[in-house]
Amino acid sequence: MGGQRGRPRSEQARVAVLEAAGDLLLEGGLAAAHVEAIAGRAGVSKATIYKWWPNRGAVVLDGFLERVRHSLAIPEGLRTVAALEFQIGELVALFRDPRIGSALRGIASEAQSDPELARAVRERWLAPRRAVTTAVLTAGVAAGDLRPDLDVELVMDQLYGPLYFRLMFGHGPLPDDLAHRLVNQLLHGIGHQD
Amino acid sequence: MGGQRGRPRSEQARVAVLEAAGDLLLEGGLAAAHVEAIAGRAGVSKATIYKWWPNRGAVVLDGFLERVRHSLAIPEGLRTVAALEFQIGELVALFRDPRIGSALRGIASEAQSDPELARAVRERWLAPRRAVTTAVLTAGVAAGDLRPDLDVELVMDQLYGPLYFRLMFGHGPLPDDLAHRLVNQLLHGIGHQD
Amino acid sequence: MGGQRGRPRSEQARVAVLEAAGDLLLEGGLAAAHVEAIAGRAGVSKATIYKWWPNRGAVVLDGFLERVRHSLAIPEGLRTVAALEFQIGELVALFRDPRIGSALRGIASEAQSDPELARAVRERWLAPRRAVTTAVLTAGVAAGDLRPDLDVELVMDQLYGPLYFRLMFGHGPLPDDLAHRLVNQLLHGIGHQD
Amino acid sequence: MGGQRGRPRSEQARVAVLEAAGDLLLEGGLAAAHVEAIAGRAGVSKATIYKWWPNRGAVVLDGFLERVRHSLAIPEGLRTVAALEFQIGELVALFRDPRIGSALRGIASEAQSDPELARAVRERWLAPRRAVTTAVLTAGVAAGDLRPDLDVELVMDQLYGPLYFRLMFGHGPLPDDLAHRLVNQLLHGIGHQD
DNA sequence: GTGTAATCGAGACGGTACGTCTCGTCTTCTG
């Protein structure tokens, strides 16, 4: 059934583009990662980039994800609270790197005017992290560590939302113990305890 | 004390620019609110715009803030929980308007590459809302409704962060009862209650 | 030897720009030949124009020269005096066309604030004409028609200078027989003949 | 009848404008003599300038003429040839000053797109000089120094044209002895003398 | 091996927004 014809796609070019995009994005932010610069640094032509990616946002997202590929923390053998703190802490650590923070802000920014990119960000950046946390929360409920009637999605947004909020708007810091404080406060609630 | 000299700034022009910027932003998103379009619709020259605003982002933010000037909900005569739900609910209602949501996303997007605009967004959009909530929280503590040891900033980010998170990334809806659920969940905590 | 790389320059675009620039310049003078108008009429983007020409002046000069490409009169088989009159006459005829006169005035005007354009005008408009006249004068001396001690450059300026002077300042007409009168008067001198 | 009413025109302002215009023009060329700069340096408002002059060209011309007011050489007690050389020499000397040359080029340039300015240049700059030379030439004919059948206008253009030609196009120098060589060559003609 | 077909580097192109500049007009307050 139809063996492929013609010159196959150059793996080398693909990798070079992703590295160039990631480098430029991390070094100079989104503005520095314009297509011509990516192509130039990758030793690749713009046409090649646009052949395999629909637009700049897609390239930059791929380059970014390649750079942070190993950042998806899978907590193992930890109790519920520790697991939550661990995973959130990993994200805080990531966001604290100004280069990565800036890159992610840039990508989120680009996604505002590109629904397809927005979808990709959700599916390839957010979803995996949320899946892990969903598992932790479900297990936590099963283990009796968490209330059985909690709203998983909302919990995640109350744990991660503050991070992204501060990242995007810069109105507050991302201190080292932020993960602990987030989990702790949500865990015990802020209502008066009698 | 130096009376003013020269022709005073045209209030009419200022208002026309803000209205044009706001209209275009709400109608067509950030992309539609380019400077020439704003100038054209306002019956004003580009030079006048650039005389009073440093760049497009600043104009658009001003236009937007003018449009939502009355959206700052001041809860009066409400108990702590109701006050929180009220104010967050107002923001949810605002964000649910796709035109306003899109506008705010656009502005946040623009702010990623313009630190001055980012600062303005913090000071003129976020800060007033946070001030109100800060007051509510402080009063709530004093009234014994809330734990005295809560982290005010963090509480606000756990209440508002999810909204902005969902607004910016679109991974979850903004249902009508979101304010209630946010407050409720944070109030009582998600830990198992014995 | 060194095959060309990349997409070759579009000859069509180049020609369209020159024609548009020439047309606009001749139809409406320098003011009408602004870059956006040239780009629009040529069906070309501004970026393409600025890729190949450093500024408006350069485009307009090229467009003009293209229009008058065939105006360089080479006198053949004429005796010295007739040859001079012929070549000068050609220029007079050109200058008498108000569209061409206006165009050339515009270009000279632009060149006052653009040394590079001034150089181009000298090299591409003046020099070729002066080369022809230099040859005529040199031959005229050799043939014994002209004084052997004449200053070639000065002769040319006394023949052509009046034309450009009247063109630029408009203080005198450019009658049909101007070439003849210029040559005649310079030939015989204005001193009293004993 | 009817003594004038209101505040009379400030002579001081008029002079300050002319001096500022002249200074700027001579210091930085036409580009530096923009209206705001003139007004600023003169301590005068733009409106005042536009009240008394129709446009920038007119101001600049006036400023320039004020600066060179005393440059109109009236040869007295000289024989025809010496008188011609004297007056042309004065102009050569003027043109050799790069600041004045640049200023005059700028004005001529501006005049290409402003017929009214062109007229003013003719009447107030060229005409007086031509009047003097006309007188010299007429006297020269009467004295028997010059051919009685010469074309006065053409003679002037063959004497002055080369100066303006070289000034405007920069294709040749303006050496010290240019006046002498111009007069000499035109006087004796370039035809072979038998 | 030779043909065929898709890929590649290079880079020109149309489109479109940006922010800057100067001109000449106007509006207000001050002396």
Next chain:
DNA sequence: CAGAAGACGAGACGTACCGTCTCGATTACAC
């Protein structure tokens, strides 16, 4: 009420980046 101050509309300038296109030069696989 003339004039300084300076805001304003108009509109051209040159720059930047996007995504598309057109070349000629490379590869691989198929025959």
